[in-house]
Amino acid sequence: MLFAEYGKDFTDYGDISWSVENPRGAVASALNYTASEKIGAGYGMAKWQKSNLQIIGGLRVEHTDQGYSMLFPLGELRPTGNQEYTDLLPSANAKYALMPNQNLRASYFRSINRPGFFELVPGKVVNEEYQERGNPDLKRAIADNFDIRYEYFPTASDQFMAGVFYKKIQNPIEYTLQLDETRGQDVFYTPGNFGDATNYGLELDAIKYFQKFGIKANYTYTNSEITTKKMIRVRNQSGNLEAQNVNQTRPMYGQSAHVGNVSLFYKNQKTGWDAQIAASYTGERINTVSQFLDNDLWQEAFIQMDASVERKFGKNWVIFAKANNLLNTPMRVFIKNTNPVNANIPQENASGNKTLIREDYYQRSYLIGIRYKL
Secondary structure (H helix, E strand, O other): OOOOOEOOOEOOHHHOOOOOOOOOOOOOOOOOEEEEEEEEEEEEEEEEEEOOEEEEEEEEEEEEEEEEEEOOOOOOOOOEEEEEEEEEEEEEEEEEEEEOOEEEEEEEEEEEEOOOHHHHOOOOEEOOOOEEOOOOOOOOEEEEEEEEEEEEOOOOOOEEEEEEEEEEEEOOEEEEEEEOHHHOOOEEEEEEEOOOEEEEEEEEEEEEEEOOEEEEEEEEEEEEEEEEEEEEEEEOOOOOEEEEEEEEEEOOEOOOOEEEEEEEEEEEOOOOEEEEEEEEEEOOEEEEEEOEOOOOEEEOOEEEEEEEEEEEEOOOEEEEEEEEOOOOOOEEEEEEOOOHHHHHOOOOOOOOOEEEEEEEOOOOEEEEEEEEOO
């Protein structure tokens, strides 16, 4: 029914004969789609041990079938898509017992990172700051991982670990603001594969108890490198600006060079108390990859602090409280530059080597509750 007058054409809503134009019962949107992921896998493992040396090797085979179909395509060139691939994922682990409480480990394994459903669907979604869409040509990332680690367990509850690692990553998935030449000057926030990357670094991890009190700390240093093409505008012989591509080596999207965590905790099994306060540091990292040279968006380094406490009553009841983001740490996004003029702009740092793009505050959150364990 397109138009009806109450009291004349109907006196009760049950008298109306509705004509549903959308049989699926949803509005036309790029977010309306069906997607599937079917994975078939098989695994074999072998173990060998002699004296203090133990070696475990394995091979996993995975076949992936991913697909999508947009319910309401709005001019997209590929409203449906599908990709199939098979991966051989070998692994090998060796452990040598230096002493009863000390081990030396070495390992290698191959892993994959599949695209998510939303990352593949090419439908346009208009957000507050930019347009976003998926990439139907997005490939899975394949990583070869090498690790060597020393382990020391001075007591049943204390530990110290130190290790080094190296990762070779094929086609890592990174997010970028990309110009769509098929749609004029539209710019989309979209995932893509832009080359191969390497990560290497070291890890330290320690836990120490002082009776009912304890401290846990870990630190990771990562040197991350990927070389991708960037656009730069230069003047030609006629004096006109033209775009040229140059190679630039940078850290991977989302990878911080320095990450650390410290936790202080109290555990008393007799009284049922369990409390913890934790602080984490994340170094600066690329938030969005730009198509232009030296124009990537970086997220500023930040510290976040959380706390929790719970008290157990009897065998089944637990009262708990949690507090997150105690420092009200903001997320700041900036562009690195060397323009001293920015030092006089409000909200910019004094040296003028950063231009603030975005600043979000999430405030603190608290949770108090009671839990019953069956």
